[in-house]
Amino acid sequence: MTRGEEKILNSFLRSIHPYTYEKVEEEIKEHFTILGFFIKRIIIPLALLYVIFGVIFNIDLFDSLFLALVIFIYSSLLPDADIFFRATKNKRQDSLWYDKLGMLFFAPLIVFYIFLGRARKMYTFSQRPFHNFSMIFVYGFFLLMISSIFWSTSLEKASLPILGMMGYAIHLIIDKFPKKVKGYINKKSS
Numbered sequence: 001m002t003r004g005e006e007k008i009l010n011s012f013l014r015s016i017h018p019y020t021y022e023k024v025e026e027e028i029k030e031h032f033t034i035l036g037f038f039i040k041r042i043i044i045p046l047a048l049l050y051v052i053f054g055v056i057f058n059i060d061l062f063d064s065l066f067l068a069l070v071i072f073i074y075s076s077l078l079p080d081a082d083i084f085f086r087a088t089k090n091k092r093q094d095s096l097w098y099d100k101l102g103m104l105f106f107a108p109l110i111v112f113y114i115f116l117g118r119a120r121k122m123y124t125f126s127q128r129p130f131h132n133f134s135m136i137f138v139y140g141f142f143l144l145m146i147s148s149i150f151w152s153t154s155l156e157k158a159s160l161p162i163l164g165m166m167g168y169a170i171h172l173i174i175d176k177f178p179k180k181v182k183g184y185i186n187k188k189s190s
């Protein structure tokens with residue numbers, strides 16, 4: 001990213017949220033470091049188990065496995081999409097629930113529209129609406145609907161919501177207990 005682009009992105013992020021670009025970049029880097037740990041310890045063993053099931057039941061699981069892994073990484077960043085909501089102290093200005101869910105379900109599309117300057121402004125009364133553990137289940141239900149459209153076996157249908165919810169949950173846990181998570185990982189890694 002060039003200096004000019006960084007400046008534009010910075011002023012854009014400052015205009016919607018007190019967060020600056022550096023802060024977000026720092027947060028994402030940190031999440032990736034910790035994510036690597038979880039991928040090695042949980043996701044890879046789980047993926048192997050999934051493939052073994054596929055061989056036993058004679059189902060081709062590789063496409064759903066690949067998509068589920070992509071969704072895991074994506075979901076572990078998704079909660080930070082709520083930085084695009086402007087904080088408001090006026091309860092009547094608070095965006096409607098379906099606006100918020102729209103962002104939760106279709107974040108890349110809506111962020112794209114925000115960058116084009118064509119999205120309508122969104123507000124939040126509660127601090128960061130996606131940093132809430134109940135959102136994990138709302139998001140998981142959405143992923144279950146999506147995977148039910150694409151796949152027929154229950155093993156495949158379950159893969160997307162399970163990995164998506166795990167990614168989302170890991171993000172919230174890292175945010176809520178950063179010191180505990182880092183301490184745990186340092187202990188296990190050394």
Ligand SMILES: [Zn+2]
Binds near residue numbers: 079080131171175
């Ligand atoms: Zn976060």
